[in-house]
Amino acid sequence: MYKKNLKKEDIAIVIAYLPGGDVTRNIREPVVYAVGKEYFTLLILTLKPSVTVNLFEELYIGDQQRPKVRSILRRISIDDLPEIARPNLEKVIKDIIKNNESKYVNFFNTAGSINIKIHSLELLPNIGKIIVQRIIEERQKKPFESFKDIEERVKGIGDVQELIYKRILLELTGKEKIKIFTL
Structure with a gap:
C-alpha cells in the first residue's frame, strides 16, 4: 500500500566513495556509502557517468532531478558498512547533532x-x-x-x-x- 507521508531522506552525506566499485558486493561501478542528513539512513548509492564526489559532500537524493546520484541501490545496516566508512560515520553523525x-x-x-x-x-x-x-x-x-x-x-x-x-x-x-x- 502506498503511503503518502512516508518519511525519507532528501540529502545524504558521503562517508565512503569507492570509484572502482565494491567487489565485496559485486558492484562494478563507482559506489558511494552515505548517511541521510535527517534520519541517519545508511545507503549505497551509484553515481551518474563521469561524476565524482568528495568525502563528506552532501548529495541530493530526493524525488526531484538528482545532479550526481544515478540510483539508490538500497538501505543498509551499520554492519554492512565498509571499514573505511565507520570513522567517517561517527564524524558525520556528531556534526549533524552539533549543527x-x-x-x-x-x-x-x-x-x-x-x-x-x-x-x-x-x-x-x-x-x-x-x-x-x-x-x-x-x-x-x-x-x-x-x-x-x-x-x-x-x-x-x-x-x-x-x-x-x-x-x-x-x-x-x-x-x-x-x-x-x-x-
Whole structure:
C-alpha cells in the first residue's frame, strides 16, 4: 500500500566513495556509502557517468532531478558498512547533532511517555527514571535552550551530545525496536 507521508531522506552525506566499485558486493561501478542528513539512513548509492564526489559532500537524493546520484541501490545496516566508512560515520553523525542542536534540545523539552512504564527519555543510554524526573522538573521551570543548559541544570546527565550519538548508533544496529532519531 502506498503511503503518502512516508518519511525519507532528501540529502545524504558521503562517508565512503569507492570509484572502482565494491567487489565485496559485486558492484562494478563507482559506489558511494552515505548517511541521510535527517534520519541517519545508511545507503549505497551509484553515481551518474563521469561524476565524482568528495568525502563528506552532501548529495541530493530526493524525488526531484538528482545532479550526481544515478540510483539508490538500497538501505543498509551499520554492519554492512565498509571499514573505511565507520570513522567517517561517527564524524558525520556528531556534526549533524552539533549543527542541529535546537532539534535535539527540543526533544528534551517535549519528549513524553511511550507507555505507563517507560518514558522516551529513558531510551537514551544511562538515563534512568531519576534523571528523567530531573529533566521533567527542570523543563517545567523553563525550557532548555542548549546542550550546555541541559548539562548544567540536570545533575548526573553527562555529555548530552554523546548520549544522542550513542542512541543513534544503537538504533542503526537494528537491535532497537523503538526508534526516536532514525527510521
